[in-house]
Every structure is written in C-alpha cells, then in structure tokens.
Amino acid sequence: MSKATTNVDFRKVDVDQYEEEKYEDDAVVDDGVTGPNDAEVQALIAKGRLADALQTVLSTPPIASKNPAVKDKAAQVVMKVLTAFKAADIDGAIKNLDQNKLDVLMKYIYRGFEMSSEGNGAQLLVWHDKVFAVTGLGSIVRVLTDRRRV
Amino acid sequence: MSLYSFGLDPVSCHAWNKDRTQIAISPNNTEVHIYQKSGKEWTKIHELTQHSGRITGIDWAPISNRIVTCASDRNAYVWTLKDRVWKPTLVLLRINRAATCVKWSPLENKFALGSGARIISVCYFEKENDWWLSKHIKKPIRSTVLSLDWHPNNILLAAGSSDFQCRVFSGYIKDIEEKPGPTAWGSKMPFGEMLLEQGDDGGWVHSVCFSPSGNSLAWVSHSSTILVTDAANKKTVTQLKTEYLPLLAVLYLNETEIVAAGHDCCPYQFSYTGPGSLKYIGKIDLPKQNSKVNMSAMQHFRNLDKRATTENENTDLETLHQNSISQLCIVEGDRSKVTKFSSVGLDGDMVVWDFKH
Numbered sequence: 001m002s003k004a005t006t007n008v009d010f011r012k013v014d015v016d017q018y019e020e021e022k023y024e025d026d027a028v029v030d031d032g033v034t035g036p037n038d039a040e041v042q043a044l045i046a047k048g049r050l051a052d053a054l055q056t057v058l059s060t061p062p063i064a065s066k067n068p069a070v071k072d073k074a075a076q077v078v079m080k081v082l083t084a085f086k087a088a089d090i091d092g093a094i095k096n097l098d099q100n101k102l103d104v105l106m107k108y109i110y111r112g113f114e115m116s117s118e119g120n121g122a123q124l125l126v127w128h129d130k131v132f133a134v135t136g137l138g139s140i141v142r143v144l145t146d147r148r149r150v
Numbered sequence: 151m152s153l154y155s156f157g158l159d160p161v162s163c164h165a166w167n168k169d170r171t172q173i174a175i176s177p178n179n180t181e182v183h184i185y186q187k188s189g190k191e192w193t194k195i196h197e198l199t200q201h202s203g204r205i206t207g208i209d210w211a212p213i214s215n216r217i218v219t220c221a222s223d224r225n226a227y228v229w230t231l232k233d234r235v236w237k238p239t240l241v242l243l244r245i246n247r248a249a250t251c252v253k254w255s256p257l258e259n260k261f262a263l264g265s266g267a268r269i270i271s272v273c274y275f276e277k278e279n280d281w282w283l284s285k286h287i288k289k290p291i292r293s294t295v296l297s298l299d300w301h302p303n304n305i306l307l308a309a310g311s312s313d314f315q316c317r318v319f320s321g322y323i324k325d326i327e328e329k330p331g332p333t334a335w336g337s338k339m340p341f342g343e344m345l346l347e348q349g350d351d352g353g354w355v356h357s358v359c360f361s362p363s364g365n366s367l368a369w370v371s372h373s374s375t376i377l378v379t380d381a382a383n384k385k386t387v388t389q390l391k392t393e394y395l396p397l398l399a400v401l402y403l404n405e406t407e408i409v410a411a412g413h414d415c416c417p418y419q420f421s422y423t424g425p426g427s428l429k430y431i432g433k434i435d436l437p438k439q440n441s442k443v444n445m446s447a448m449q450h451f452r453n454l455d456k457r458a459t460t461e462n463e464n465t466d467l468e469t470l471h472q473n474s475i476s477q478l479c480i481v482e483g484d485r486s487k488v489t490k491f492s493s494v495g496l497d498g499d500m501v502v503w504d505f506k507h
Contacts, residue, residue, distance in 0.1 A: 023292055023313070099391055136393025138374035145373040147314075147352035 035074030160496035168212035176205035207252035222248035264295030310355030334381035362486035473497035
C-alpha cells in the first residue's frame with residue numbers, strides 16, 4: 001500500500017488537452033516568407049549601402065513562419081545590419097521607413113535585447129531611442145500584443 | 151468641462167438617467183451607487199446591493215427608467231423604481247462565468263450581456279411567466295466578450311472579444327419584434343447570424359461603437375489601434391496605428407467624428423470620412439495651467455526637509471484624469487450630434503466634456 005501512494009506521475013498529465021472547448025491559436029497562417037536573403041544583405045553592407053540593407057531586411061520578415069530556425073537566422077541578419085550602422089546615420093535611415101516597417105524594426109530591437117550578445121546593447125539602445133521618438137509608445141505596445149512574432 | 155470626484159476608488163462603470171440629474175456608478179465593488187445632482191455637487195440617494203460579485207456593467211434605459219446591472223457573480227438584475235425604492239428582478243442568464251458588459255437595446259425591449267463564458271445573452275421579458283429570459287449566441291465566439299453595442303435598428307449587435315475579433319451578430323428575437331428589413335450589413339438576419347468577423351493583429355477588442363446611421367462600426371484594440379469597418383463600402387476595414395497607449399473606450403460624436411480614451415488618461419478625437427481615411431485630429435483636454443510660481447524660501451526648506459530636493463516636482467499627470475479612463479458615455483445630444491460626453495476613470499473622477507461640431 002505504501003508503494004502505490006508514492007506514484008505522483010498523475011501530476012504530470014496536461015489536463016488542458018482534454019478540455020472540449022480549448023482555444024486553438026491558429027490565426028497565424030504560414031505564408032512561406034523565409035526571411036531576407038543573407039548573401040544579398042551582406043553584399044549591401046559591404047558596399048556601405050546600409051539604408052538599403054535595412055529596407056530589405058524589414059520588408060521580408062518571417063513573422064508568419066512556424067519554424068524557429070528560420071526566425072533565428074533572420075534575426076541574426078537583422079542584427080548584423082543594425083550593428084553596422086554608425087550612430088549618425090540612424091536618423092536618416094529611420095525617416096524613410098513607413099509605419100509597418102517601423103513596427104517590425106521595433107520588434108527586432110526587442111528581439112536583439114533578448115539575444116543579448118555583448119557589445120550589441122549600447123547600439124540597440126540608441127536604435128530604440130530613435131525609433132521611439134518617431135513612433136511613440138504605440139509601437140512598443142504592438143511588439144507585446146502582435147501574435148506574429150519575429 | 152466639469153470634473154467631479156467620487157472618491158479614491160476607481161469607477162468601473164457608470165450610466166445616466168434620462169434628464170442627466172442622476173448618475174449610477176459602481177466604485178469597483180459589489181454595489182451600485184446612485185447620485186442625485188444638487189447644484190454643483192452630487193449626493194448619494196440610493197445604494198443597490200443585491201450582487202455578490204464585482205459590478206462589471208450598468209446601463210440605464212432612459213425611457214422606461216429601468217437599470218440593468220451585471221457582475222462577476224454570473225448574475226444580472228433588472229431594477230425598477232417602485233415607491234422611490236429600486237427593486238431588483240433576477241435575469242435567468244444560464245452562464246457559468248462572470249458577466250462582463252451589458253447594454254439596453256435602442257427600443258429598450260431587450261438587452262445584450264457579454265460574459266466570460268464566451269456567450270452573448272440577449273435577454274427579453276416574457277409576460278406569461280413574468281420573468282426575464284435569455285437566448286444565447288455562442289458560435290463562433292472563442293473567448294470572453296469584452297464589449298457590446300446595439301445598431302440603431304434594434305436588431306444588430308456588435309461584440310468585441312478577447313479572441314482579437316470584432317463581430318456583428320443579429321439579435322432578432324421573433325417573440326417580441328417584427329422581422330427586420332435588410333441593412334447595409336446583410337439581409338438575412340435570423341437570431342445569432344454572424345454578419346461580420348474582423349480581426350486585428352493581436353489585441354483584445356476593448357470597445358465597439360456603431361456610427362449614428364449604423365453604417366460604420368468603430369472599435370479599439372489593445373494593440374494601440376483604432377479600426378473602422380464601413381458597411382456602406384463593402385465592409386472595408388480602415389486601421390490607424392496610434393502612437394499612444396491602448397484605448398479602452400470609443401464613442402461616435404457624429405457621423406464622422408470619433409472620440410476614444412484609454413490608458414493615456416485623456417480623450418482623443420479621430421475622424422473617419424471614408425475607406426482609407428481615418429485620421430487623428432487631436433487631444434480633447436484642458437490645458438494644464440503653468441504652475442511655475444516663484445517659490446518662497448519656506449517652500450524651499452519644506453521641500454528640502456520632506457523630499458531632500460529643492461525642486462518643485464509636481465507628480466500629477468498633465469491631463470485632467472489622473473488614471474486610465476474606463477468608459478465614455480453620451481450626456482447631451484442624441485447619437486447623431488453629441489454635444490457633451492462623460493468619462494470615468496480609475497482615479498475615481500467623472501469628467502463631462504463639451505464638444506463643438
């Protein structure tokens with residue numbers, strides 16, 4: 001009798017799976033966008049056309065993808081572009097971005113904070129400051145609420 | 151513009167009587183307090199204490215003078231005034247989760263109630279048995295219903311939900327009303343028929359409002375966006391991503407002007423003139439008087455003593471409300487031309503705003 005009572009496996013059962021009306025979060029449909037072309041972006045950075053590199057990476061974010069590796073790779077590429085910028089050029093680059101691209105950029109900035117490799121921090125904070133000055137609190141709220149994660 | 155403070159507790163919801171001499175509010179607890187206006191002050195005249203859960207919605211029907219209240223105790227009561235005392239009648243809702251919002255229909259023969267049970271209850275009075283019955287709208291709502299609004303034709307009902315969707319349903323009850331004619335939203339309208347389902351990127355839909363003609367529907371989402379669907383133009387959706395904190399309440403002031411307020415503690419005005427043109431107009435707020443008065447030496451020393459600083463740091467917000475606004479309500483004017491509207495907030499204040507068209 002004492003042996004049977006020590007079995008606590010029942011505590012590991014996920015009871016939520018048995019609920020009939022469980023909410024399935026299926027709104028995000030994978031549309032096949034797999035992120036920016038790494039080689040193309042590298043070439044743009046090497047040529048010094050950083051503003052164009054920024055436009056490219058922000059127009060094809062793999063936000064609908066269900067594959068975390070695709071998202072990680074895209075995030076790495078974006079980080080390369082963001083760190084390649086000089087502080088003085090950031091303002092000019094931001095001016096040419098529309099509302100949607102600014103929201104995506106803010107998502108990547110927070111993704112960068114998450115990935116936190118040494119050395120990136122200061123540059124990312126400068127980016128955050130400049131984007132916030134243009135878009136305000138709304139874009140930060142959208143980073144938190146938007147279910148299409150970067 | 152006038153401000154009145156109902157105390158320190160947040161005001162979760164409020165409703166006005168027909169001639170705006172009385173207001174029913176709930177100070178974030180299980181009671182509803184009714185105040186009577188006397189000059190510039192408000193005096194409490196009634197306390198409605200039937201609920202055992204926090205009050206989440208109050209609506210006062212102007213013509214029939216009935217109040218409906220709903221609370222997190224899964225109940226709703228319809229109150230009628232008899233011999234100067236409000237008497238409650240229980241409504242049979244048949245829900246197993248908290249009620250979140252309630253609204254009388256324009257003709258006041260029924261009301262709609264949203265709940266955490268993912269159900270909208272449309273309730274009407276059945277004369278034979280002398281009770282309030284409810285009919286449920288379940289499909290395809292997948293999460294808590296956060297807000298409701300009736301279309302001026304007394305049939306269509308808009309619902310905002312925390313499954314990120316805004317929907318329009320038909321709330322036609324054949325026992326109590328005539329079959330409705332076709333509208334811009336659709337022509338077949340059996341009870342529970344869904345005529346619109348529109349989603350946003352991922353914000354809860356906090357508040358919905360039909361325009362005075364009923365041809366467009368505005369809603370605000372937690373992703374700091376305001377959206378308008380235009381039935382007259384093939385139900386196209388126009389979205390405006392704002393740069394402010396999320397809005398919690400939205401109200402149409404006339405056919406094109408919209409006011410919305412929320413966590414930024416002040417009302418914002420937007421204008422919708424057609425598909426693709428939803429613009430932010432400005433803040434509706436009293437500019438704070440500049441309080442940079444020369445400080446006396448006594449003030450300096452007092453500040454140094456209390457706060458270890460000589461600066462006169464005012465910690466109040468610059469807006470009239472000092473905390474988020476939870477609800478907006480029409481005070482003067484009918485739906486097509488609102489000249490005054492009220493806002494209540496988590497700071498316990500009620501402000502009546504003027505609006506010039």
